[in-house]
Amino acid sequence: MRKKLKIFLWISILPHWLFIEYIKSKPLMVEEFYSQKIYPLIYKTYSFFFDKIPFSIGDIIYLIVIFLMLRQIVKFFRDHRYTFFKLIFDVGSILSAIIIIFNFSWGINYYRLPLHEKLNIKTEYTEKDLEEKIDFLIDYVNEIHLSITSNDSVSLKLETRKKNSLKKSVHGYNKFSSSEIFKNSIRKQSLWSTALSYMGFSGYINPFTLEGQINSKTPYLNFVISDIHESAHQMGYASEKEANFIAYFFSYINPDPYVKYASLIFAIRYCNSALYKIDQEKAREKIKRLNYGIIEDIKNVDSFWQKYKNPFQPFFKKSYDKFLKVNSQGKGIKSYSEVVGLIINYKF
Numbered sequence: 001m002r003k004k005l006k007i008f009l010w011i012s013i014l015p016h017w018l019f020i021e022y023i024k025s026k027p028l029m030v031e032e033f034y035s036q037k038i039y040p041l042i043y044k045t046y047s048f049f050f051d052k053i054p055f056s057i058g059d060i061i062y063l064i065v066i067f068l069m070l071r072q073i074v075k076f077f078r079d080h081r082y083t084f085f086k087l088i089f090d091v092g093s094i095l096s097a098i099i100i101i102f103n104f105s106w107g108i109n110y111y112r113l114p115l116h117e118k119l120n121i122k123t124e125y126t127e128k129d130l131e132e133k134i135d136f137l138i139d140y141v142n143e144i145h146l147s148i149t150s151n152d153s154v155s156l157k158l159e160t161r162k163k164n165s166l167k168k169s170v171h172g173y174n175k176f177s178s179s180e181i182f183k184n185s186i187r188k189q190s191l192w193s194t195a196l197s198y199m200g201f202s203g204y205i206n207p208f209t210l211e212g213q214i215n216s217k218t219p220y221l222n223f224v225i226s227d228i229h230e231s232a233h234q235m236g237y238a239s240e241k242e243a244n245f246i247a248y249f250f251s252y253i254n255p256d257p258y259v260k261y262a263s264l265i266f267a268i269r270y271c272n273s274a275l276y277k278i279d280q281e282k283a284r285e286k287i288k289r290l291n292y293g294i295i296e297d298i299k300n301v302d303s304f305w306q307k308y309k310n311p312f313q314p315f316f317k318k319s320y321d322k323f324l325k326v327n328s329q330g331k332g333i334k335s336y337s338e339v340v341g342l343i344i345n346y347k348f
Helices: 001-013 012-022 027-050 056-077 086-104 108-110 127-149 193-199 220-234 240-253 257-278 280-287 290-308 313-326 331-346
Strands: 187-189 203-206 211-216
Touching: 001 027, 001 086, 012 086, 012 108, 027 086, 027 108, 056 086, 056 203, 056 211, 086 108, 086 290, 127 257, 127 290, 127 331, 187 220, 193 313, 211 220, 220 240, 220 257, 220 280, 220 290, 240 257, 257 280, 257 290, 257 331, 280 313, 313 331
Parallel strands: 187 211
Antiparallel strands: 203 211
């Protein structure tokens, strides 16, 4: 990176920060000018370059960036002429470039108009509302499970269904975006799926290529929801709560009963977790109403994540929590669970 460019990147830090602080208080402006007009064009451009490539370019870019950062640090220790000031200068310019690209290619979507305001959905709910929704979801998932298996004690054979999941269109996308370009989004199985499993993540969007990176190791019930969750991010919904709701919505209305099955289990787990914080005994009783085969499917998901549990996982979760809070997601990683209010109050 040439010296003049590095100096420019350092100088740009302050005006860039001031710009972001300004637009944080202008969600309607962000919605109308960036999220609805500028971002779709950015996505279309990225899609043109990356859609036809069968493997994840974003994963490779991350590897290159990590390599460049480590090379600068190694150079500092090996080359005595490479001063600490120069190390900070070089690494800082790389970080500045990353932050600028991140925000303008996708990150500004964090400051758009909240989805519940656009759709006029309440986010508040009572304990009674929560219990009634859980009862409805449990009755529905039991019905679907029985229609597929004809035996309430049999778990579903789900893993073979992952193969073509990423090739399917996202049903109902036009409910959340007027742009045709989001109908078929770029979702790819991550090259680093094993690493993602150890980190405790089902997938992520790469903001530098706008590819949806899906952890191919995860069980189907996680895989299909993560697939649509990342599609929601590609549509410009940066909030984890909103991406979770869109994942629930798309999978719920999907005509494939297996996808709908994943949607209902996803919603039950979040809603019952919210009830557990209020009344543990009631939450336990609700889960007992699930068909035995469904409980087995849920246990299979839990055993998968248990297999990858490790001492470093809390560090990765904490880091992501900080990242979300820096980007105006006040509750950090807990914002995922805020989807409960949207699930309860949205009427299909």
